[in-house]
Amino acid sequence: MEARTCSESRVVKTSRVFPNDVNDHNTLFGGKLMSDIDMTASISATRHSRASVVTASTDSVAFLAPVHQSDSVCLESFVTWTGRSSMEVFVKVTAEDLRSGDRRIAATAFLTFVAIDDGGRPTQVPPVIPESDEERKLNESGEVRAEHRRAHRRQSQEMAAYLTTSRPW
Template structure:
């Protein structure tokens, strides 16, 4: 399987912020941004693997600056690193004030996707070749994030084993 450049999975999507996209603070609703992040990241994962992919985790979404109704919002995503069947996808969210032209990194996100074969089982994916300084930095620091992701998932499994599936209303039934 031949390695692929980060740029081969790059997705860029720009949109306006409309009144139905904002919260009570008159800034872009975080859930809306997170949905858009998952959409563009899933396209990057599919472009890299050329397979169906599922979101395995959202490692982080860091909100750095508010996105306002006078802004456009640009989502840029690409695969930064791969495991056997998993792909780490970085998403950079840039807000541009459409009046002044000022641009800010509004948020960043890291997600993990798994490629699936025709039987919906994990499938091998190509390695990644970083080229730019940004791509190299993300690629070099990815193994540590993968290690932390694995630890976090194990802790989540342990917690899930402890949690109950009882519904709150079940205790009120006779």
């Protein structure tokens, strides 16, 4: 399987923030942004694997600065690290005040996707080749994040064993 560069999976989506996108503080709803992050990241994962993908986890979303109604919001995503069938996708969210041109990193996120075959089983993905300094830094630290994800998943599975599915009402 031939390796692919991070840039081959890069997705850039820019949109305006409208009144129906904001909360009581006149800033972008976190849930709206999280939905856009997942959608954009899924395209990157599909481009990299050229297979159907499922979201395995949203590893982290760091909201770093508010996105205002007068801003545009730009999401940039790409595959940073791969396992056998899993892909880590990084998403950088940049807000821009459209009047002043001031830009700021509003959020960052890491998500994991698994490529699946037509039978719904995990399928192998190509390795990723970082090219820029940003891509190399993210790729070099990918294995550490993958180990954290595995540990967190084990903890979540252990906790799930204690949870009930009975209705409390």
